[in-house]
Amino acid sequence: MTSVAVVGATGAVGAEILVVLEQRAFPVGDLRLLASARSAGGRLEALGAEHEIREATAAAFEGVDLALFSAGSDIARALAPEARKAGALVVDNSSAFRADPQCPLVVPEVNGDALQAHQGIVANPNCSTILLAMLLEPIRKAAGLRRVIVSTYQAVSGAGARAVEELRSQEAADAAGTEPTASVFPRVLSHNVIPWVQDFQEDGYTPEETKVRDEARRILDLPDLLVSATCVRVPVWRAHSQAVHVETERPLDPEDARRVLGEAEGVRVWDKNDFPTPREVAGTDEVHVGRIRADRAFPGGLALWGVMDQLRKGAALNAVQIAERILGVAGKAGRRT
């Protein structure tokens, strides 16, 4: 049995990690739910028992075998080295270690072998990157990759509980005919789309768009891959979507692309004239792909439409899969109900 700490247990990803651990029958021995001092002392039901929430401090990792972090970059930077010193394997969901060459950045189905070189801390990629990398890897193996253009349709739950609450109250205002207000996002999200995820950089891109490029390059081990992204928040509760246009090194027929994607672990290909949407994908483990067609701007290339529950495969599930691989645990496929 494994002694497990979940850091950020009160957040959306933390809650999903607890669900995934239970559904996959992860051999959890002692379970420690860690959070900020503000949440400490509260109680949380998880894996069939009630647990006290403890403050995440260096001392809290004593005796822990596996620490699953989903508490942001600052806490990861402060506490992940402490957890590691205490002997725990750390899987961190923040961006703190994603560019650190000592920390593998891994989607198990894509570059699981990179885990062999881990030194105690493994970085879980950005959710949009996980979706994109899962779609690109089978295409890369079959035909190589030259250029990728991706536009995202990202669910509000990716921005946290306050964002979800804000959308809910904006929708109530809209329904009542009053003017909704925004504070989490720079615009009202209800009945709107916002081409801004998090911030702006000097070059006009958002950090999310840069993560998608930089992390995809690292996971696919293609440091020069051309990746241009537009990341957009949409009023969807759960599951991110992407319109992906790919220039390949060698021509790849849409039928062959359907085949290689269908053979890829963790990918579900939808029927030719059908497509996945966030509502039906929410709660599932797979990356779903449809609308696979010959790209009209990249001769021999492909256009496709991918959807993934960004809290499961995009965060919690991927983190638990990483732990399973390293600890030699066989995971059981689940589904959120």
Add this chain to the structure above:
Amino acid sequence: MTSVAVVGATGAVGAEILVVLEQRAFPVGDLRLLASARSAGGRLEALGAEHEIREATAAAFEGVDLALFSAGSDIARALAPEARKAGALVVDNSSAFRADPQCPLVVPEVNGDALQAHQGIVANPNCSTILLAMLLEPIRKAAGLRRVIVSTYQAVSGAGARAVEELRSQEAADAAGTEPTASVFPRVLSHNVIPWVQDFQEDGYTPEETKVRDEARRILDLPDLLVSATCVRVPVWRAHSQAVHVETERPLDPEDARRVLGEAEGVRVWDKNDFPTPREVAGTDEVHVGRIRADRAFPGGLALWGVMDQLRKGAALNAVQIAERILGVAGKAGRRT
């Protein structure tokens, strides 16, 4: 004064045409509101007076100078030639004549000169195409165009009144915690995105995606332009958005792109670290553009974000502008209130 017939006066675009005619102080003399036999006999307030709705028949165009059609392709094919025989100038909002070499396909700010060759029937482009063509033309003039990848975020009102009603009742069901149902779209649109506008073609593209390519080629007079589109419906009431990635013939700096777009008639450029969204664009006449940045996949090319009220510039306003140009009427800029 001009005797004007509005065909499809009871639809969303027809209603917007009446608003635009009034706001631009179009010199309307006799006004004939035409619709299906089902609507005939009803009454409609327009341009400060009440009008009887008459059935759209060949005889209804007698004495009409200008017939603005927004009643679908079948009615346009049946009645536009009749209106023309009766001496009317026809501007048709359907796809019936968009590929007909005898009928100019025009966005006045882009290829207004093509109107000189008209033979009585002018085609108004698809709304997504108008937005894209308005964004591309200034770039084409400055640097040439080689390849365009566009992903759309299309408002529900583009699919008609039944679609708007469907979304409204789905949202009510979601708010009440019951399961919404869909009939206009193949999926529930509430809290969802649907990568399907209208239908599927043999090659896996939707007709909307094909229109965007074919009509953009014709309007820009670039018959070989590579255009790949993914068209997606989003739960937004009004105004279409597009993430556009452009490979140019010659390098174009983002600052120069901002300048040429800012100088283009009918385009409003947003500040560097700002962006338009559908909620604030709804009701305006301009094509709004923000997030202009150097494209990371097309060196020397551009990424941008465009938003346009698809019922105004995307339909009604563009049609009235075409009529103004041909009839030599000076239009007055308006705004829906």
